[in-house]
Amino acid sequence: MSTILVTGGAGFLGSHLCERLIARGDEVLCLDNFFTGRKVNIEHLLTHPRFELIRHDIVHEIFLEVDQVYNMACPASPQAYQFNPIKTIKTSTVGMVNMLGLAKRCHARILQASTSEVYGDPLVHPQREDYWGHVNPLGPRSCYDEGKRVAESLCMNYHLEHQVEIRIVRIFNTYGPRMDPGDGRVVSNFINQALRGEPLTVFGDGQQTRSFCYVDDLVNGLMRLMDQDQTVGPVNIGNPHEFTMLELAEEVLRQTGSSSKLQHLPLPKDDPQQRCPDISRAREFLQWEPKTPLREGLEKTIAYYREVM
Numbered sequence: 251m252s253t254i255l256v257t258g259g260a261g262f263l264g265s266h267l268c269e270r271l272i273a274r275g276d277e278v279l280c281l282d283n284f285f286t287g288r289k290v291n292i293e294h295l296l297t298h299p300r301f302e303l304i305r306h307d308i309v310h311e312i313f314l315e316v317d318q319v320y321n322m323a324c325p326a327s328p329q330a331y332q333f334n335p336i337k338t339i340k341t342s343t344v345g346m347v348n349m350l351g352l353a354k355r356c357h358a359r360i361l362q363a364s365t366s367e368v369y370g371d372p373l374v375h376p377q378r379e380d381y382w383g384h385v386n387p388l389g390p391r392s393c394y395d396e397g398k399r400v401a402e403s404l405c406m407n408y409h410l411e412h413q414v415e416i417r418i419v420r421i422f423n424t425y426g427p428r429m430d431p432g433d434g435r436v437v438s439n440f441i442n443q444a445l446r447g448e449p450l451t452v453f454g455d456g457q458q459t460r461s462f463c464y465v466d467d468l469v470n471g472l473m474r475l476m477d478q479d480q481t482v483g484p485v486n487i488g489n490p491h492e493f494t495m496l497e498l499a500e501e502v503l504r505q506t507g508s509s510s511k512l513q514h515l516p517l518p519k520d521d522p523q524q525r526c527p528d529i530s531r532a533r534e535f536l537q538w539e540p541k542t543p544l545r546e547g548l549e550k551t552i553a554y555y556r557e558v559m
Contacts, residue, residue, distance in 0.1 A: 251300075253277045255316040255358075257308050257349065258323035260287030262429045263363070263421075266469050267320060268292060272301055279314060283307035285337075286325045291428050308345035309337075314352065318476060319360040321349045324398075326365070328391060328518075329434030335393035342397030343404070350408040359415040361476045362405050364484065366422040366525055367395045376526040379420065379484045390519055402484065409481060417475050422488025422527045426465030426547060427554035437462065437548075440499055441555045444506040449513035453521065456496035456514070461526045463489040464547035467540035474536040482535050486527035489540045501544065505552055 254271050258264040259280030264287065271278050277300045280292055284305065295301040306312055308323050324341045325331040331338040346362070353360040369377045370385030385395045408414040425437040432438075443450045471487035493501075499512060532538045 251275055251277060252317040254318045255279045256320045256322060257281045260292050264322040265291035265428055266465050270469050272298055279304060281306050286330050308348050309340050311348050316356055316358050319349055319353050319358050322363045327434045331394040332390055338393040339397040342401045346401040346404045350404060350414060354412050354414050361417040362401055364398050364402050364418050364420045366420055368399050371522040375524050376528040378528040379486055379531055416481055418484040419472060419475055420484050420486045422463055423460045424463045424465055424468045426551050440502040441552055444502050444508035444510050445559055447510055449511050450499050452495050452499060452512050452514050454517035457494050458523045459492040459494050461489040461492055462544055463540050464542035467542050471538045474538050485531050486529050487532055488527040490527055490529050492526045505548055
């Protein structure tokens with residue numbers, strides 16, 4: 251049995267990860283400052299003897315004894331991270347230094363939840379891990395994009411300087427139950443609007459693409475990356491099948507039975523036109539690829555939203 255720290259453990263991804271680690275038999279310390287995390291996400295785990303909730307912000311040091319650290323702490327939706335951009339970048343920099351320091355002291359392995367946003371509005375498609383990205387360092391998304399890029403650099407330098415065992419995962423669009431209905435990203439927006447009978451807001455012409463990975467597949471990838479014994483550099487975890495925003499809107503309308511119309515709005519600044527992972531490295535090193543088709547994942551997500559709404 252390992253003792254595992256999950257920062258951001260009450261968030262969308264973190265709560266699913268905590269659940270899976272508990273089910274596997276690990277002892278889980280769930281740390282969250284509840285900026286975007288929600289206690290309802292981990293309520294069912296609070297009485298479990300191998301689960302402990304700690305209210306804490308990783309921008310401040312904490313001293314724990316653990317075997318592994320999953321650093322999932324950071325708001326991930328533009329709406330959330332632009333609300334307090336200085337706090338966002340401090341989480342990915344000062345917070346990252348604190349978590350790497352903890353891992354160094356404990357001789358713990360640490361996994362950093364990085365993001366496909368490090369690729370910016372990519373000029374290479376699909377995106378491979380050796381692509382350095384096309385990011386606006388001064389734009390409205392830079393607090394998140396550049397913060398995550400610095401976090402990756404910190405991980406690599408702690409590995410080279412102090413031999414800290416690091417794992418870096420670049421997470422592409424993920425969706426599923428427990429995604430905050432007010433998250434502001436496209437899947438939650440479309441489902442909310444369809445269930446309320448409101449127009450679905452499509453930015454631009456709707457031809458921009460994303461790849462959508464169901465949360466269970468994503469968590470499988472995180473755990474496989476953490477538990478294999480090589481530091482292989484950043485690994486993309488996401489679904490390599492692309493969908494346009496219009497295709498996603500059509501599928502949400504079909505599954506909800508909604509009569510909502512589409513409403514086109516101007517494209518936000520620095521919004522990527524294409525985003526799709528090359529997952530060759532995940533296939534080779536982790537024997538991982540997503541199993542859940544968009545249709546099936548949306549069914550489960552829509553059922554969750556019907557319940558919470």
